[in-house]
Amino acid sequence: MEYPSKLIENAVLEISRLPGIGKKTAFRLVMHLLRTEESASVSLSDAIIKLRTETRYCNKCGMVSEDTLCKYCSSAKRDHSLICLVEDIPDVIAIENTAQFQGVYHILGGLISPVNGIGPDDLRIKELFDRIDSKTNAVKEVILALSPTMEGDTTSFYLNKKLSEKGIEVSTIARGVPLGGELEYADELTLGRSIVTRTKYD
Amino acid sequence: MEYPSKLIENAVLEISRLPGIGKKTAFRLVMHLLRTEESASVSLSDAIIKLRTETRYCNKCGMVSEDTLCKYCSSAKRDHSLICLVEDIPDVIAIENTAQFQGVYHILGGLISPVNGIGPDDLRIKELFDRIDSKTNAVKEVILALSPTMEGDTTSFYLNKKLSEKGIEVSTIARGVPLGGELEYADELTLGRSIVTRTKYD
Numbered sequence: 541m542e543y544p545s546k547l548i549e550n551a552v553l554e555i556s557r558l559p560g561i562g563k564k565t566a567f568r569l570v571m572h573l574l575r576t577e578e579s580a581s582v583s584l585s586d587a588i589i590k591l592r593t594e595t596r597y598c599n600k601c602g603m604v605s606e607d608t609l610c611k612y613c614s615s616a617k618r619d620h621s622l623i624c625l626v627e628d629i630p631d632v633i634a635i636e637n638t639a640q641f642q643g644v645y646h647i648l649g650g651l652i653s654p655v656n657g658i659g660p661d662d663l664r665i666k667e668l669f670d671r672i673d674s675k676t677n678a679v680k681e682v683i684l685a686l687s688p689t690m691e692g693d694t695t696s697f698y699l700n701k702k703l704s705e706k707g708i709e710v711s712t713i714a715r716g717v718p719l720g721g722e723l724e725y726a727d728e729l730t731l732g733r734s735i736v737t738r739t740k741y742d
Numbered sequence: 743m744e745y746p747s748k749l750i751e752n753a754v755l756e757i758s759r760l761p762g763i764g765k766k767t768a769f770r771l772v773m774h775l776l777r778t779e780e781s782a783s784v785s786l787s788d789a790i791i792k793l794r795t796e797t798r799y800c801n802k803c804g805m806v807s808e809d810t811l812c813k814y815c816s817s818a819k820r821d822h823s824l825i826c827l828v829e830d831i832p833d834v835i836a837i838e839n840t841a842q843f844q845g846v847y848h849i850l851g852g853l854i855s856p857v858n859g860i861g862p863d864d865l866r867i868k869e870l871f872d873r874i875d876s877k878t879n880a881v882k883e884v885i886l887a888l889s890p891t892m893e894g895d896t897t898s899f900y901l902n903k904k905l906s907e908k909g910i911e912v913s914t915i916a917r918g919v920p921l922g923g924e925l926e927y928a929d930e931l932t933l934g935r936s937i938v939t940r941t942k943y944d
Contacts, residue, residue: 542838544806544831547793554789557782559774560767571832572761573794574806580759581794585787587756591749592775592783604746604776629746630773636744 541567548574600671602647602664604629612644619643621680625668625699627651627687635685643683646671651691652698660698672706681709688715714739743769750776802873804849804866806831814846821845823882827870827901829853829889837887845885848873853893854900862900874908883911890917916941 541563543549548570555566573581597603598610605611612618612632622643626632632645648663672679682703686692696712703710716734717726726734743765745751750772757768775783799805800812807813814820814834824845828834834847850865874881884905888894898914905912918936919928928936 542835544812544835545797545808547789547797548806551789551793554786557786558771560770565762567832568762569760570793571830573790574797574831578794581790584756584759585791587749587753588775588783588790589787591753591772592780595747595749595776604750606747610746628773629776630769633744633746 543567600667601645602649602667603632603645617642621678622683623668623671623679623681624683624685626685627692631685646682648686648695651686651689652695653691654694663695665699665702669702669706672703672708679708681711684710684712686712745769802869803847804851804869805834805847819844823880824885825870825873825881825883826885826887828887829894833887848884850888850897853888853891854897855893856896865897867901867904871904871908874905874910881910883913886912886914 543552548567551570551573552563552566555561555569556563561569573584596605596607598605598613599608600613601610603610603612607614613620619642623646624635624641624643625646625648626635627648627650629647632647635641635645646664646668648665648668650658650663652658652660652663668682682699684696684699686696700710700712714737715730716737717723717730723731745754750769753772753775754765754768757763757771758765763771775786798807798809800807800815801810802815803812805812805814809816815822821844825848826837826843826845827848827850828837829850829852831849834849837843837847848866848870850867850870852860852865854860854862854865870884884901886898886901888898902912902914916939917932918939919925919932925933
């Protein structure tokens with residue numbers, strides 16, 4: 541596709557670098573920006589640059605934060621002896637939306653993946669053990685809330701070993717048939733595991 | 743959905759203002775920008791603001807241009823007596839891609855639409871007649887290449903009347919069964935019209 545000007549070509553190129561946006565969609569967005577008032581493009585451009593250059597991260601858990609400590613790590617109402625370990629920021633938001641967790645978080649920033657060359661040193665594992673070693677808020681339990689994938693399981697396995705050595709109680713979020721799901725449509729692996737790891741009826 | 747920071751919330755809001763992008767997709771894009779290197783966000787932000795503030799339009803046809811005249815209006819190889827009238831910039835690109843047209847363009851910037859309160863004065867119709875009236879490049883024919891919709895037909899009808907009064911030859915792009923299309927799957931309206939407006943076999 542030939543673009544009518546260098547400015548349009550450059551904007552299409554930059555926008556189509558975003559995940560899930562191809563050149564056709566990018567061009568459609570460019571045309572939209574050209575048709576709407578200038579202030580819309582100014583606000584959009586401004587929001588993007590500020591997002592990346594001004595966003596700060598919590599010194600403790602690595603969550604996006606307005607301050608040196610995030611709202612969870614600085615809250616007196618939270619149980620600081622209970623850490624929920626997650627891969628990334630959206631996981632924290634998802635867990636917060638359940639309103640079922642009153643502890644604090646720790647963001648790994650990825651998962652161990654030998655295929656992609658990501659080892660324990662590339663993740664925020666050292667920061668986790670620094671938190672555990674500093675005795676200010678004695679950590680009792682770490683909940684491993686990682687995705688049930690090959691990488692997630694590898695990371696959980698590695699961390700369970702390391703944390704147990706420190707005498708920390710380690711748990712993992714329950715896996716089984718989703719609530720509201722029809723049993724006959726559950727995949728074999730999940731259903732099989734839900735039978736093996738059945739819990740006492742109460 | 744609760745966002746972890748004002749910067750993220752603002753970026754999600756601005757990005758989700760784009761057509762076809764909801765809040766969930768916008769949040770996914772925000773997370774992508776936070777995960778990639780800063781230079782990517784800087785280039786994206788820069789491309790958007792430059793697109794809107796520095797894009798210039800051809801004084802004659804209204805096409806996006808790097809100069810006061812676009813590459814078509816300033817070309818000596820083009821037939822300046824033949825104007826193809828289109829609704830917007832993407833139409834010019836689409837027609838250029840066919841490599842079948844050697845005249846020049848005129849962009850209306852919309853279509854007459856009484857429902858949306860868009861009348862002839864809101865479009866670049868005056869500019870079209872200024873081009874016709876200035877005798878520098880005597881315009882012989884205007885091709886109406888507007889969408890075959892209610893608005894497109896209304897606009898074509900109006901312009902045909904006005905242009906004919908000026909003694910300009912007016913034509914419209916052919917409508918019929920698309921090339922490579924199966925006859926049995928063509929819609930009734932198009933197929934019916936293709937019979938009524940049949941052309942001599944040659």
